[in-house]
Amino acid sequence: MHAIQLHRFSRGFDKKTILDAIDLSIPAGQFVALLGESGSGKTTLLRALAGLDQDAISNGSAIINGTVSVLFQDSRLLPWLNVEDNLTLGLHSVQAKASVKQMLQKVGLDDKAKVWPNTLSGGQKQRVSLARSLLREPDVLLADEPFGALDALTRMRMHGLLLRLVERIKPTVILVTHDVDESLLLADRILVLKEGKISEDHAVALAHPRRLDHPLLMALRTRLLQSLGVETEFL
Known part of the structure; x- marks a missing residue:
């Protein structure tokens, strides 16, 4: 069963297209990380799935099966x-x-x-x-850079906490992040958005907990950083 299905889904504002005819299927229970440069459409996609931004112009179809909860960068308490x-x-x-x-x-x-x-x-x-x-x-957890404003040690603790809670509740998760290492440590699948389209789709078939020095993660890290325009020769 798929928790999320997009078919030729486009979304924009004031005649500017942000998401361009995206096709995407996410199975129930999968943890997906969305990477991309600023303006690539990550947050627009997440907010579309959350049912926000009612003034946006959308085409195609976006289907979510089940209940949805949203986790923002600011706590909004x-x-x-x-x-x-x-x-x-x-x-x-x-x-x-x-x-x-x-x-x-x-x-x-x-x-x-x-x-x-x-x-x-x-x-x-x-x-x-x-x-x-x-x-x-919830059946689906949508998280928009929820750990971006935290210091490094607190962010690491939050990663472990999130994984433990997700293991118990087993929702489908979409995590928007700018942090390549965060996506490698947490996600089952990593999508790269570029100019409103999904340019890369990577499975991360490693059990948790993970170490970033694992050969598979190191190779994928280099690939993702290069895709995001980061010079890796000095990293």
């Missing part, structure tokens, strides 16, 4: 609600609300349920945001 209330906002079932404590434990914030978002660090806010996204156990 409501400052007038404590952590627990941010997580339960919009939830109505007793069972869902009861799982909040367990989810906070999984992201290492079980002692922060009653605190205000402005008392949290950037990494803690993103952990709350990740918990909120996965608490609903």
Whole structure:
């Protein structure tokens, strides 16, 4: 079963085409990373799948099977609600609300349920945001550079946390990122967008956890960096 299917899908704004007749099928449960230079269409594609940007002009078809949750670069926590209330906002079932404590434990914030978002660090806010996204156990998780603003050590911890939660909930994931190493460490499949089209499609058939010094990852890293216009002779 495919979680996401695009057929000749195009999208643009004010007569400018951003995505150009894309064909793409993503099986349920696959973790896909989207790479590309700024302006290549990564975020436009993600926002289209999320049902955002209603003023955009679209052609072709885009089908998502199942429920969708979105994880942004900024945590988007409501400052007038404590952590627990941010997580339960919009939830109505007793069972869902009861799982909040367990989810906070999984992201290492079980002692922060009653605190205000402005008392949290950037990494803690993103952990709350990740918990909120996965608490609903979505079929599809759309993540738009969720770790881009974090320091290197916090980003590494978030990678491990994301993989553990994804392994438990098993959603289909699309991760927009500028970080080639991040895509290699996390994704089952890496797509490169260039000028609104998918220019490369790579499978990453390695179990987790991964090491970037694995020969297959090192070779693919060089290929991806070259595709993105990065000189690799000094890396």
